[in-house]
């Protein structure tokens with residue numbers, strides 16, 4: 065059976081994806097520097113999947129360490145999640161983001177080339193579309209224009225690097241997955257989004273507000289041209305997202321394939337608050353503040369390419385995500 069190296073595998077999306085990969089029988093090694101995740105995640109994976117990945121505490125920027133990892137292990141495929149993702153911090157510390165995300169990916173690709181590993185799946189983001197004339201985003205749209213932060217730029221640059229590497233080697237196989245907004249967690253409540261840093265995404269903040277760790281949610285704007293004035297995004301249950309990776313592996317072929325992973329449905333911030341209140345049975349304190357710099361009013365995926373070519377579509381809803389989030393919170 066194929067052996068996969070999962071970079072960033074103790075993180076939020078990586079850990080959920082490992083559960084789905086184990087269901088298909090893959091062997092898995094994880095490398096992570098534990099900057100934004102905890103080693104205990106591996107025990108939770110074992111509890112759910114009955115198997116525990118080999119773990120290497122390693123930084124993508126440590127070329128020698130990475131090279132040694134590839135020398136000692138034969139991988140068929142890399143699923144590359146590792147990266148920094150805090151949009152606000154990337155504006156303050158752009159070099160840290162370019163170095164970690166772009167520099168780290170270059171190290172990884174150099175090791176893959178050296179050790180003849182020819183397949184990679186990359187965690188990209190809807191952010192690469194920048195601002196478009198319509199809120200519904202599809203893979204034929206141009207990317208790289210109007211990206212409002214260095215984090216987003218790193219995703220765009222890495223996509224371009226991957227295309228160039230594939231161009232230079234006819235055997236190289238790349239799948240770029242453009243995630244929309246991942247939410248929720250494994251239904252067991254054992255795994256979840258548990259960032260070490262201060263979150264700036266909606267769902268982890270809602271979770272912290274509900275636990276009393278943050279006083280109230282700031283709603284960034286209620287004057288957007290959307291039905292209720294708040295921002296609209298395409299929230300995708302992380303288990304659906306994880307399954308998208310499994311479908312992508314089955315489809316891999318020489319060259320570059322690009323897919324949106326989203327539900328195709330937009331949900332507003334106020335609708336997210338209402339869904340959380342419904343699942344938790346209590347009010348969520350919030351106040352409306354000004355718009356956040358760089359935010360778009362409304363975006364959602366056109367997921368039809370992934371449906372047609374991967375046979376993948378979302379099966380879970382925002383309500384499922386909220387229920388599973390409550391299960392996770394109640395376990396903490």
Ligand code: NAD
Nearest residue numbers: 072075076077096097098099100101123124146147187189
């Ligand atoms: P996460 O922070 O939970 O996981 C990323 C993991 O990478 C962490 O465990 C972190 O410790 C590790 N890491 C970071 N830099 C590293 C380095 N230099 N060497 C080794 N390990 C390193 O984030 P996530 O939400 O699971 O995101 C996974 C990927 O998906 C990221 O590339 C992210 O940019 C991308 N993505 C996430 C979202 C989202 O909203 N969560 C949306 C679009 C794309």
Ligand code: UFG
Nearest residue numbers: 189190191264265266267269282283284295296297333359
């Ligand atoms: N929001 C609030 N209050 C908060 C946090 C967020 O009102 O405290 C709102 C935002 O204004 C936005 C929505 O909730 O309307 C979602 O915001 P997130 O920060 O959770 O997500 P974004 O859509 O801004 O960004 C996410 C990922 C990025 C990725 C992008 C792709 O965080 O990594 O989706 O669209 F690039």
